[in-house]
Amino acid sequence: MHKELSKFINDNLPLIDEKLHTVLDGVNLSKTLKESMAYSINAGGKRIRPLLVLATLKDLQADSKDALAVAGAIELIHTYSLIHDDLPSMDDDDYRRGKLTNHKVFGEAVAVLAGDALQALAFQMLSELKETNPADALRLMHLLGTASGAAGMVGGQMLDLEGEQKKLSLSELEQIHIHKTGALLSFCIEAGAILAGLESEKAENLKEYAYHIGLAFQIQDDILDVTATTEQLGKTAGSDTASEKSTYPALLGLDGAQERLMAHHQSAKEALAFLEVETSLLALFADYIVERQS
Template identity: 60%
Template structure:
């Protein structure tokens, strides 16, 4: 991680965490539900998604008093998806971000309800942008809804589950990851650009960037699942192999997956050049996604 990105994260992440603390404190909800919701949000993680929202906004030379709210809402959606993903009926994981998963701590029913509450809270937040014009707010709501729903993350999860136990083609695998992982990452970039009132040409180039970085993110995850330890990952290593899931290393080998990773990274950086964002925070995040070891 370079110095500029480190400084950016040191500035923005405390703002995001303060926002979450305030958000949970002000809600009148049953205490068990509050604890279960906050447990997974407070577990941390890389926060790539909210950082992308804020980085693109800054790269485009804009500011918004609603930026933290939008970034936080998308992180709530991501967190709810992880709670569901870890359930016994899906990936059946006992650890996430180095901690016992939500259903291990609070039970399956409470975990499902906490995830549901995080999802609906996210959309309440996005519908309450006090400093954003109505037209932009509706575009943001539409983008997040599409990315997180049946045509995006949820649809990708279904295809992922249906793909267990059989060898997928590379096209099928990329379709799953474009939906399950890439859609929400792309949405983060788009929301930052929408808050900045970016031109259509800039938005188009940023969509190319985000689709490539979304696939790069997943390829890196697949490689780390094979090469990193459970302690490094904060979740069970080699889980994809045990679940008989097709992955980039399984289909292409580690060298082939690494080559594919480098190709998507290159395409993402080229798209940023087309958007006029050479040497940007978004480029730093792209590098961070590629270079991370967890």
């Protein structure tokens, strides 16, 4: 990892975690529910999504007192989705980030409720932004609802379920991942642009970047499912193959998947040409996404 990106992550991870802990401290009605929510929040994720919000602001040479709240809200949505994805009725995974999945510790009913509560808490956070003007705050809530709901992440998961044990075309596979993985990643970049007050033409460049890193992220996930171990991934390796899901390596072969990965990586970096910074954090994140081993 590039030293500048490493420093940025090390500087900002504690701030993101502190924000998440502060928000969870306000959950007091049920001790078990709070413990279940905190278990998955504290499971040691890479926090790529909230970091992308902060990196977008930094690359745009902007700042916002609401940045951590928006970043935290996105991580709550992401965490809720992982809890639900791991359920026996969905992906039926026993491990996530090297630990037992939420339902394995707290039971299915509590895990469902913890995911529900994290999702609701994300929108509560956006409703309490201090500095962002009301129109932009409402826009952020609308865009997050779209990115995480039936037109985005949840819709993509549904397409994924419907595509199990079927041979999908490359176009069909990309439609799944544009929504299931890419929609929330795109929102991270768009949220940073909104907080920075970026003009619409440049915002379109960032959307192009987000589109390509979203697909690159998923392709690398598919490659790692084939090439990495369970210990490296922190979750069960080979699970996509076992459930007969269509993946990029299955459709294109490992070499073909690698080629497509690098094409999206290159396109993502080209979309950042307008940035007036010597070293773009978003460009470094694009490198990290294709080089990561977990």
